[in-house]
Amino acid sequence: EVQLVESGGGLVQPGGSLRLSCAASGFTFSSYWMSWVRQAPGKGLEWVANIKQDGSEKYYVDSVKGRFTISRDNAKNSLYLQMNSLRAEDTAVYYCARRITIGAFDIWGQGTMVTVSS
Amino acid sequence: SYELTQPPSVSVSPGQTARITCSGDALPKQYAYWYQQKPGQAPVLVIYKDSERPSGIPERFSGSSSGTTVTLTISGVQAEDEADYYCQSADSSGTYEVFGGGTKLTVL
Numbered sequence: 650e651v652q653l654v655e656s657g658g659g660l661v662q663p664g665g666s667l668r669l670s671c672a673a674s675g676f677t678f679s680s681y682w683m684s685w686v687r688q689a690p691g692k693g694l695e696w697v698a699n700i701k702q703d704g705s706e707k708y709y710v711d712s713v714k715g716r717f718t719i720s721r722d723n724a725k726n727s728l729y730l731q732m733n734s735l736r737a738e739d740t741a742v743y744y745c746a747r748r749i750t751i752g753a754f755d756i757w758g759q760g761t762m763v764t765v766s767s
Numbered sequence: 768s769y770e771l772t773q774p775p776s777v778s779v780s781p782g783q784t785a786r787i788t789c790s791g792d793a794l795p796k797q798y799a800y801w802y803q804q805k806p807g808q809a810p811v812l813v814i815y816k817d818s819e820r821p822s823g824i825p826e827r828f829s830g831s832s833s834g835t836t837v838t839l840t841i842s843g844v845q846a847e848d849e850a851d852y853y854c855q856s857a858d859s860s861g862t863y864e865v866f867g868g869g870t871k872l873t874v875l
Contacts, residue, residue, distance in 0.1 A: 693851075693853060693869040694866040695866060696855075708862055708863060744810075751815060751816055753815040753816075754812065757810055
């Protein structure tokens with residue numbers, strides 16, 4: 650079964666850091682671009698970052714540039730999001746998603762909640 | 768920054784046709800995708816490449832494109848189709864992804 654499982658969410662103070670992980674199974678992880686998408690409580694979806702199959706290209710939404718870093722370990726079938734200098738507006742459910750060549754996100758994890766609050 | 772515009776809400780009676788639009792300047796150059804999201808669940812891809820339907824998605828879901836507007840059409844709406852629907856595409860460079868604000872479909 651094709652599956653993505655996120656972990657690492659939690660409560661963190663403003664200015665703090667958190668590292669999210671996404672474990673992939675059921676498909677050849679190293680063959681796909683991967684992405685993070687977030688959704689603030691009661692709000693819409695927001696794309697956060699993409700990473701190419703070999704990690705050589707990474708793209709971010711402007712609001713997280715310089716604070717968040719997307720990475721992957723193909724040997725471990727895992728995707729990561731290192732989040733630094735967290736702000737209240739980063740509070741959201743963070744989804745890991747598989748990005749297929751044409752640009753769609755065809756497989757999503759169940760999400761992990763990140764709450765930034767003092 | 769690039770934006771996709773959707774109506775906040777659409778309401779239809781069961782069996783009728785629902786149409787949800789999404790507008791963006793780069794849509795003539797970039798494919799659009801549609802997702803269905805029910806409360807407490809992850810999004811599900813229902814349309815890709817403007818009008819293609821993934822396997823397992825009912826035939827009542829279809830997509831179309833005209834200029835700077837793409838449309839998701841749900842024919843013969845059923846109660847189970849009540850959900851939030853999001854369009855997604857990329858900016859003109861194809862580098863940055865963007866989602867529309869979402870449309871809440873209510874089945875009366």
